[in-house]
Amino acid sequence: MVTLLPFHSPSADQADEARMSSQTMPSSEKFISIEGIARRYPAPGGKSNTVFENLWLPMRRGEFVCMIGHSGCGKTTVLNILAGLEAPSEGVVIVDGQAIDGTSLDRAVIFQGHALLPWRTVLGNVAYAVSSRWRKAAKPEVTARAQDAIATVGLAGSEHKRPSELSGGMKQRVGIARALAIEPKILLMDEPFSALDALTRGTLQDEVRRICVETGQTVFMITHDVDEAIYLADRIVLMTNGPQAKVAEIVENPLPKSRDRTQLHHAPGYYALRNHLMDFLVSRSKTLRDAMPAGYDPRHPPVIRPSLTEVEGAAPAADTAPARRA
Amino acid sequence: MAASLSLRAGLVSLALLLAFLLTWQIAVGGTAKTEAMDPEYAALMGASATTGKSAMPGPLDVGATLWKHLKDPFYDRGPNDKGLGIQLAYSVGRVALGYGLAVLVAIPIGFLIGMSPLMNRALDPFIQLLKPVSPLAWMPLALYTIKDSGLSAIFVIFICSLWPMLINTAFGVAGTRREWLNVARTLEVGPFRRAVTVILPAAAPTILTGMRISIGIAWLVIVAAEMLVGGTGIGYFVWNEWNNLSITNVITSILVIGLVGMILDQLLARAQRLVTFPE
Numbered sequence: 325m326v327t328l329l330p331f332h333s334p335s336a337d338q339a340d341e342a343r344m345s346s347q348t349m350p351s352s353e354k355f356i357s358i359e360g361i362a363r364r365y366p367a368p369g370g371k372s373n374t375v376f377e378n379l380w381l382p383m384r385r386g387e388f389v390c391m392i393g394h395s396g397c398g399k400t401t402v403l404n405i406l407a408g409l410e411a412p413s414e415g416v417v418i419v420d421g422q423a424i425d426g427t428s429l430d431r432a433v434i435f436q437g438h439a440l441l442p443w444r445t446v447l448g449n450v451a452y453a454v455s456s457r458w459r460k461a462a463k464p465e466v467t468a469r470a471q472d473a474i475a476t477v478g479l480a481g482s483e484h485k486r487p488s489e490l491s492g493g494m495k496q497r498v499g500i501a502r503a504l505a506i507e508p509k510i511l512l513m514d515e516p517f518s519a520l521d522a523l524t525r526g527t528l529q530d531e532v533r534r535i536c537v538e539t540g541q542t543v544f545m546i547t548h549d550v551d552e553a554i555y556l557a558d559r560i561v562l563m564t565n566g567p568q569a570k571v572a573e574i575v576e577n578p579l580p581k582s583r584d585r586t587q588l589h590h591a592p593g594y595y596a597l598r599n600h601l602m603d604f605l606v607s608r609s610k611t612l613r614d615a616m617p618a619g620y621d622p623r624h625p626p627v628i629r630p631s632l633t634e635v636e637g638a639a640p641a642a643d644t645a646p647a648r649r650a
Numbered sequence: 651m652a653a654s655l656s657l658r659a660g661l662v663s664l665a666l667l668l669a670f671l672l673t674w675q676i677a678v679g680g681t682a683k684t685e686a687m688d689p690e691y692a693a694l695m696g697a698s699a700t701t702g703k704s705a706m707p708g709p710l711d712v713g714a715t716l717w718k719h720l721k722d723p724f725y726d727r728g729p730n731d732k733g734l735g736i737q738l739a740y741s742v743g744r745v746a747l748g749y750g751l752a753v754l755v756a757i758p759i760g761f762l763i764g765m766s767p768l769m770n771r772a773l774d775p776f777i778q779l780l781k782p783v784s785p786l787a788w789m790p791l792a793l794y795t796i797k798d799s800g801l802s803a804i805f806v807i808f809i810c811s812l813w814p815m816l817i818n819t820a821f822g823v824a825g826t827r828r829e830w831l832n833v834a835r836t837l838e839v840g841p842f843r844r845a846v847t848v849i850l851p852a853a854a855p856t857i858l859t860g861m862r863i864s865i866g867i868a869w870l871v872i873v874a875a876e877m878l879v880g881g882t883g884i885g886y887f888v889w890n891e892w893n894n895l896s897i898t899n900v901i902t903s904i905l906v907i908g909l910v911g912m913i914l915d916q917l918l919a920r921a922q923r924l925v926t927f928p929e
Contacts, residue, residue, distance in 0.1 A: 409832055427835045439829035442927040443851045452847065456837035488928040506837070 354418075355385035355542060356406070356510065360623075361415035363401045375401055376569040377414065378622045381561060386540040390553040392601065393563030394609055399546045403514050406544060407433045420509060429457050432508035434516045438499040440487040447483040450474055450502050457506040473505035474498075477531060493524035500532065504539075511536070513545040517552065529555055530585060537581070550601045554579070555588060562604050564613035571625040572604065572612045578630050593630060600630075671709045678704040707898040715898045716905065730890065732882070734902070738910060740882040744800070744875075745868045745914075748807025752864065756812050757857065760819025761845065764853070770820065777816065785810035785871050789878055799879035803872070810871045811864040818860025822853030851925070858922035865918055869911045884910075 362377035375398040383389050391399050404410040406417060408427035416423045419430070432453075440449050450470040455461065458469075474483055477497040487495055496516060503511055516532075517525040533556055536543055547553055553560045560575040578593055588594060620626070687695075707715075723735025763770045785806045792802035826849050834844045876885025884907055891899035 407836055409835060427838060429836075429838050431836070433832070433836045435829055435832070437829055439827075439833050441830060441833070441848065441851070442929045443854075443925070453837055456839055486927060 349382045349384070353384050354382045355387075355420060356383040356544070357418045358382070358402070358406070359416050359418060361402075361405060361412035361417065363398060363405070363410070364413045374568050375566055376563075379415070379571060380623045380625070381571060381574075383542065383544065386542055388536060388543045388545070388556055388558045389561060390545050390547055390557035390559075391561045391563060392548060392550065392553055392605065393569065394548070394565050394605065397563040397566040397569035397609075399563060400514055403433075403512050403544065403546055406510070407431055407512050409433075429506050430509040432503035432506055432511055434496075434499050434503045434511065434513040436514045436516065436518060438487075438492075438495040440495055440498055440502075442487050445484050445486055446474060446479060446490070446498050446501075447471070449487070449498055450505050453502045454505050470501075470505055473501040476504060476535060477501045491524075492520050493528060496520065496528060497531070500528075500535075504535065509542060511541050511543045513543065515546050515548070518547070518549070525549075525552070526585065532556065533583070548605070550598055550605065553601065554594070554597060555583060555585060560601065562601070562609070565609050566613075569613065570616065570620075570622060572608065572616075573626045573628050575600070576627060576629045597630060600628075675708045675710065678706045678708045705897065707901065711898050712901050712905075715902050719902060719906075729881070732887075734884075734887070734906060737882060737884045737887040738906065741872050741876060741884040742910065744804050744883065745807055745865075745872050748804040749811045749865060749868050751804075751808045752811035752815060753861065755808075756815035756860075757819050760816045760857070760860075761823050761849070763816070763820035764823025764825075765845075765849070770824070777813065781813045781817075785867075786874055786878070789875065793879075799881065803875040803879045803883075806875045807868045807872060811868045814863040814867065815857070815860040818863070819853065819857045822856025822860075823849055825856065826852040854925035855922060858918060858925060862915060862918040862922060865914050866911065869907075869914055873907060 358379060358381040361379050363375045364372040364377070365375070367373045375396075379402070381389075391402065393399050401410060405412050406424075408424055408431065418424070424431075441452065444452060447467070447470055450473050451466050454466045454469045454473075458466070461469075471480070471483065474480060477500050479494060479497050479501065482490065482494065487498070490498065496519075499516070513532075517528055520528065529552060535541065536556075543556075545556065554577065557577050558581075560577060562572045562575065563569050564572045575597070578597070579588070579591055719734040723733045723738075725731075725733040726736060759773075763773055788806055788809050789802060792805040793799065796802050796805060830848050830852055831844070834848045839847065872883065873885035873888065876883035877889045880886050880889075884903060888900055888903045888907075891897075891903065
């Protein structure tokens with residue numbers, strides 16, 4: 325029983341120790357820092373509904389972070405706040421040393437529904453972003469940059485098609501090209517592949533992974549696909565159910581940076597990691613919302629750092645884990 | 651294998667037309683002498699009394715008149731005798747002026763209403779009150795203030811074209827997809843560029859729908875307006891021919907009014923297709 329649960333759940337004393345050693349990210353490493361943000365909506369009777377509050381999350385430069393949680397936990401709101409499309413009710417987001425205020429060309433968004441402008445061609449959609457980024461650029465330069473971005477996502481030759489002539493996967497590629505073309509500091513993706521069939525999703529995940537690894541792009545992505553998170557993310561943020569969602573824990577992905585999709589499920593620790601995430605979505609996302617473990621500090625949510633050897637060695641998991649499983 | 655649907659539909663249309671023309675011809679055609687009467691009196695009474703022939707012209711009469719008008723559409727023999735082409739040109743010109751002015755006013759104001767919930771609520775009572783007013787009710791006011799019957803007709807066209815365009819523009823602008831606006835926001839596009847590059851193309855199909863409704867109404871109203879103001883135009887021509895008791899010319903006018911209205915509608919339908927892009 326215990327061997328199935330390779331991960332420590334930080335009990336109070338372990339958590340303290342871990343926090344001392346590794347859970348706090350040094351401020352010099354924080355490229356993005358979400359600091360105590362909350363989102364409340366007014367409710368009838370002068371009250372307010374809190375989607376989440378006191379949410380803290382640091383991100384390093386060049387890191388790929390996935391956020392997982394059920395619908396209604398405020399994932400999209402977090403992303404919209406990062407994008408500047410929504411303002412937090414409380415708290416701030418600091419990017420590269422500056423508190424954000426509204427949208428910015430430094431933070432590109434890949435929308436769930438691709439959000440291409442149907443009256444523009446593929447080239448026109450990407451060039452629109454390029455000419456917004458470099459207002460004074462001459463037309464040939466805009467076209468050249470746009471074509472570069474289109475080639476990066478493998479759509480060279482389709483520049484003059486309109487979105488309606490493209491398949492769902494190709495549309496989302498254009499969305500990715502549009503976001504990459506403005507050379508953002510951060511790429512924000514809101515379930516970008518959820519509307520695609522499994523095969524297309526796989527290819528696009530490969531593309532995104534390749535591009536992000538090559539360019540060292542910092543990415544924040546929302547998904548509810550556990551396999552997608554394992555394949556793409558360096559760290560996976562687990563949100564409890566809403567309302568009043570919290571960051572339950574941050575799982576550091578133990579898989580090596582060079583990942584092969586075909587071999588991924590043979591990697592030691594893959595299934596343990598996957599089961600851990602699935603367990604979270606199936607049951608713990610709800611139980612943890614109702615009662616967080618003692619010693620939970622929203623400023624420093626527990627960081628789970630499974631090691632592959634530990635998985636293989638099946639080190640006994642900590643105290644509370646079996647109870648949870650039962 | 652059955653012939654294509656459009657071919658079969660065309661054949662049915664043709665058969666219906668022929669049946670209608672035939673019935674018409676038979677209905678108005680004379681039969682024989684209805685009653686014996688004094689030849690002098692008969693000459694005085696004309697064919698309708700002597701042979702039972704209706705005063706209503708038959709399709710052949712109308713066809714002949716139509717042909718006569720088509721052969722020489724632009725003749726001008728004084729204020730009461732102008733070619734059908736000239737009359738139509740006057741009407742189309744008035745519609746173009748009034749309608750064009752309405753476009754210039756309705757689209758910017760529609761943008762304002764669509765983009766600002768405040769202006770939407772503030773202007774709503776005025777629009778709701780003025781929209782149902784028959785455009786011809788404005789005519790006396792226009793005649794009194796403008797003191798020119800031709801310009802008054804143009805004003806009436808303006809006022810009747812305004813509302814559908816205004817309401818549709820506001821509706822289309824307000825209905826711009828949130829995600830397209832978010833694209834513009836994340837790209838830090840300024841308000842003017844956003845209005846031109848995102849909102850206008852997004853609202854264009856709805857705006858064109860309003861323009862198409864407006865041109866239809868304007869073409870309906872111009873005939874009535876010209877009957878009132880007189881002088882020139884196809885509406886005046888119809889009324890003048892009624893006074894002349896030339897039913898043939900009245901029927902001919904009905905045909906060409908329908909034809910021109912159809913052409914105007916088709917032009918805007920084509921324009922609408924040009925700005926509509928499937929997603």
